Amino acid sequence: MSHQSQLIKNTIIIAIGKLGTQVISYFLLPIYTALLTPGDYGTYDFICTLAIFICPLITLLMEESMFRFLIDAKSDKEKKSIISQTIIYSVIGTVIFIPIALLVMGFGTDYSPGMQVLVILFVISNLLLGLSNSLARGEGNIKLYSISNFILGILTILLNIVLVVIFKSGNALLIANTIANSATAIFVFAKMKLWKYVGHYNKIIMNRMIKYSVPLVPNSISWAIINMSDRVLLTKISGEAVNRNLCYGL
Template sequence: MIFTLGNLGSKLISFFLIPLYTNALTTTEYGVVDLIATVGTVAAPVLTLNICESVMRFALDKDANKDKITQIGTNLLLIGMVVGLVIFPICHSFNRISQYSVFVYFYVISLAASQLYLCDLRGKELLVYYSIGNVLHTFFIAALNILFLVVFKGGIEGYLNAYIIANILTATYALIMGKGYRSFSFSGVDKKLLQRMIRYSIVLIPNSFMWWIMNSSDRVMVSSMVGIAANGIYAVSYKLPTLVSTLTTIFNQAWSYSAIREEGTEDENEYNNKIFRTLIGIVMLIGIGLITFMKPFLSIYVAKEYYVAWKYTPFLTVGCVYLTLATFMATSYTVHKDSFGYLFSGMFGAIFNIVMNLALIPLIGVYGAAIATCISYMLVFVFRLFHTRKYIRYNIKNKEFIVGSAILILSACLMFVDNLFGLTLQCALMLIAIYSFSDVWSPMLKKLLKLKGKQ
């Protein structure tokens, strides 16, 4: 519930900012800011050796010295600020973003800082403060974007300024609430702990890069092969499908704590599969529901020139459903500090994604990028299903997975029947899914009503 309050509130604000962006920025401008955000997503963990992941995971150990862990994270962030100066010459080598090199630098550094100190709050199990930090971060982004885009008409620079300031304010909040300011010292660093943390997190750098390839490299390729305006439309097509992973990420954040505590218990396998089956039913329903109402919603949600984005959402939604299930299974890697498991699965999907993008984008344009992303997500799911068997044997031979997959894919195909008949069939399929998975959502609904009745 704590994670829901923090994440859902922030994601809803972000969700309703899309109409602001699509009306305040042209497709070309939105393509540029999305490209910068894409670069920043991979640059931040590279500059800090992805240390925020170690800060969160190592702090959850029973005998953890949380202050020393935070100190190591802070020191690597400070070093990253110096190394990050290399961003300037790199940006100047790309015409599209060369004039925004200063903004890119501060965007990356501020993003790294906010991620680090929010992870510090999670590691210290200050979950209420962590959730409030997420809400504040999005509130700052919303308020500052309204100020810079609507009032000042700042365009690309206004958008980036809003994110930079929001990141800095969030990092400051988390730093104060987690008392991370006590860690600003290069003396007395625990070198053995430093080595263990870096050994864990450094493997996650190529993993982050591999996920960047699957999540974002297609946007770079679309920009260069099709055009920056096409990337702006494709970026919008990503927003709704990622709601699937957004909603279940809330659950996975809480689940990771439970999975770590349950490690080594007698019923660990049975317990994990019980939760996994419930998650399958929920995520399939969310995916089917999004696909069913995608087109009518987009017609009122975004500016007219962005509506064509619906054509790419079926592939991305299906992919995000399987990615969500793969993310749940990856908890086994976190529990056992198996960062190589993340790397191998990410590498597997990334290589396939690059090959498919290079082959399909020149032939069928943006459709190629969407199809490549969908298939690579599904392959990561299959890889982790087998690779995590050394920890947990996840079971997919159940009604939720088999029936859900069939309805999800069929509903995605029906999106291209662009008339009332197609929408009617989609609604019928959604009703079948709701009925089929009633043993998943019905007990949850009863528990919620029971809790409400007690209040």
């Protein structure tokens, strides 16, 4: 297969994966609007937007750096080192994030302890999903990337329908998406045999990867701030009980 044909094929596969996520969100909206209160969905929408803002701060977008460096990796040893640095940094970032998040939510919100833990797990599941996507794409396994998106879509639909119908609360949305994200990421890690690539800390490669990823963070955060700022204002002005984020998110 020529390089041009392969490029077209990969582009179509990635497009299908991305489009599937958007279509799923569209078809789930009637369930959300029928079974959830504006406050429940508004809270969920706000937490999703918040996760988009927080994730780049936790990992400094090392997953994007991993994707970039894996493309040019010449050997399995080099790939192992690249993936290892990403895992090490992500674990450190997550360990730092957890107590800070608990402190901020404890003093800055009225979330219950259970809700606080759920928010943290939701953010971590997003991190895992981002890492798994970058790993599959960086290794050139576009087929696995597409399959994982399909699995994510199916799990998201099934879990949302079951949990939202049963519990009829915004927490069910967080639980459903946390499970779907985590299960999909674990599937990719298992198929890629991630444990084979786990190695030791390499200061030189770590510094190179951070130098590449850090400039990407402001752009990612700026988009998140644009999406989040209006929702923060709506939450503060309207209050969670009459949260307008539902209408705004739709």
